[in-house]
Amino acid sequence: MMQFECKECDKSFDTQRGLHMHIKKHDMLLGDYYVKNYPRFDKLTKNPIEFKNAKQYFSRDFNTTRTMNLWFEKAPRDEVKKYILEKFKKRIENKHLKHAPSSLYLKTGDWPTLDVIKKLFGGYNAFCGQIGVTPAYGDNICKEFFEDYSDQEVWIDTRENKPLGFEKSYVIKLDFGDYTLPPKNYTHTHAERKSFQDFAATVTNGYARFVREIERCKSLGCFLFIVVEDNYNNIYKTNSAAYKKFNMGFVFSRMRSIEAQFSDCCQFVFSGSREDSEELIPKILCCGKKLWKVDLQYFWEKELEKNGLDRRKPETLQEVQGNKPRSTFQRRLHRRRRS
Numbered sequence: 001m002m003q004f005e006c007k008e009c010d011k012s013f014d015t016q017r018g019l020h021m022h023i024k025k026h027d028m029l030l031g032d033y034y035v036k037n038y039p040r041f042d043k044l045t046k047n048p049i050e051f052k053n054a055k056q057y058f059s060r061d062f063n064t065t066r067t068m069n070l071w072f073e074k075a076p077r078d079e080v081k082k083y084i085l086e087k088f089k090k091r092i093e094n095k096h097l098k099h100a101p102s103s104l105y106l107k108t109g110d111w112p113t114l115d116v117i118k119k120l121f122g123g124y125n126a127f128c129g130q131i132g133v134t135p136a137y138g139d140n141i142c143k144e145f146f147e148d149y150s151d152q153e154v155w156i157d158t159r160e161n162k163p164l165g166f167e168k169s170y171v172i173k174l175d176f177g178d179y180t181l182p183p184k185n186y187t188h189t190h191a192e193r194k195s196f197q198d199f200a201a202t203v204t205n206g207y208a209r210f211v212r213e214i215e216r217c218k219s220l221g222c223f224l225f226i227v228v229e230d231n232y233n234n235i236y237k238t239n240s241a242a243y244k245k246f247n248m249g250f251v252f253s254r255m256r257s258i259e260a261q262f263s264d265c266c267q268f269v270f271s272g273s274r275e276d277s278e279e280l281i282p283k284i285l286c287c288g289k290k291l292w293k294v295d296l297q298y299f300w301e302k303e304l305e306k307n308g309l310d311r312r313k314p315e316t317l318q319e320v321q322g323n324k325p326r327s328t329f330q331r332r333l334h335r336r337r338r339s
């Protein structure tokens, strides 16, 4: 049986809880006890690791994601690769993950990002091969994804309260999700549209109900894309400006837990905006199975970065001032040009 030994007086305990209760007798805070007896330092800054709880203290090698990423850039390449491989193996094991996680899982969970891994190991699939797991979403994006699907008829669920605008659409009661294709083109693929607030509420308070919805989807051999209508890079700002604020750490840990259980029948993607959802959802529905094992968030984000400027740049200044700007980007541009 594992023993927990007090480093101050050598007394041992059967449980960590017992040890923690005992430490108070030395008139010490838990953090002080660990920092004194098990000093740990940020690999980049060499500052002591900040203590929040014992589990966090021993699992962290950096105080912030920023210092972690800087170390990845600055430290010798081989050392970084070795570190990342070991870290991944350990975390996948501890979390009992069946597959290597998605880009969204990595970045919300403070793991090295997909771009860092691609740069160091040549590709995610190659990297996963080295640690003996397959990625949850390891396929490449298909060429059909880049075609124009704007004239495709989309079926919309009767309960969808803010339907997106498509050229052709038809409202009907759907089993799950808000959008799918009519039977003649059906791909067993459904999309659920969510504002950031809906998304956060669904994966927290609505967790159990949402899991039942995904299970129903899975039992019918279908796949659900949960499309969140916000830019991932904006959501912390969106959340802190909102009347009802969510604990983002908790929201994302619930999202990750859904991915860990159901990566074979659902995935999350942040579309950018409502306008972007109108473009993305028909692509998702039409490409169907070709996208089930694609890390869509990763590719769509690149697409937004690449096309963002061209796609959203208003044609003339006149037009910008005449129309109500629709996206944050346009609003920013709008302000900058006027000032």
Ligand SMILES: [Zn+2]
Pocket (backbone or CB within 6 Å): 006, 007, 008, 009, 010, 011, 022, 023, 026
């Ligand atoms: Zn003691």
